[in-house]
Amino acid sequence: MNSPPTSPVQRRASAGRDQGNNPDAQYLHICDFPDCGIAFDRREVSKHIFNYHLHGVDQWDTIICPLDQTKMRARNLARHYETKHLRARVSCPYCPREYSRRDTLVRHLRESCPSRLQG
Numbered sequence: 001m002n003s004p005p006t007s008p009v010q011r012r013a014s015a016g017r018d019q020g021n022n023p024d025a026q027y028l029h030i031c032d033f034p035d036c037g038i039a040f041d042r043r044e045v046s047k048h049i050f051n052y053h054l055h056g057v058d059q060w061d062t063i064i065c066p067l068d069q070t071k072m073r074a075r076n077l078a079r080h081y082e083t084k085h086l087r088a089r090v091s092c093p094y095c096p097r098e099y100s101r102r103d104t105l106v107r108h109l110r111e112s113c114p115s116r117l118q119g
């Protein structure tokens with residue numbers, strides 16, 4: 001059996017300030033794309049993708065997702081991002097970090113997880 005660690009995994013709850021006053025804060029998501037890091041409303045993921053990552057790109061162009069190298073039409077990127085990278089996140093069992101890719105989490109566990117390094 002693979003028993004889970006005792007400390008509860010915390011969802012990303014502290015991103016951004018003043019979120020107690022902002023009912024929309026729970027929907028904020030930090031873009032995972034390299035060199036982006038922009039926070040956007042996760043209900044408007046396609047708007048962000050089209051405005052920031054597909055600007056001037058034809059919707060029928062073949063593009064490659066920078067996060068997992070999946071090939072697809074540009075028009076499918078927003079939905080791909082939403083299902084693969086926005087919803088399906090993996091959490092570090094030892095600290096509050098979340099990653100969109102399991103191999104990134106594995107590397108984090110091996111190299112940079114603060115709780116692991118202390119132990």
Ligand SMILES: [Zn+2]
Binds near residue numbers: 031033036037052053
């Ligand atoms: Zn972005």
Ligand SMILES: [Zn+2]
Binds near residue numbers: 065069080
């Ligand atoms: Zn992807």
Ligand SMILES: [Zn+2]
Binds near residue numbers: 095108113
């Ligand atoms: Zn960690």
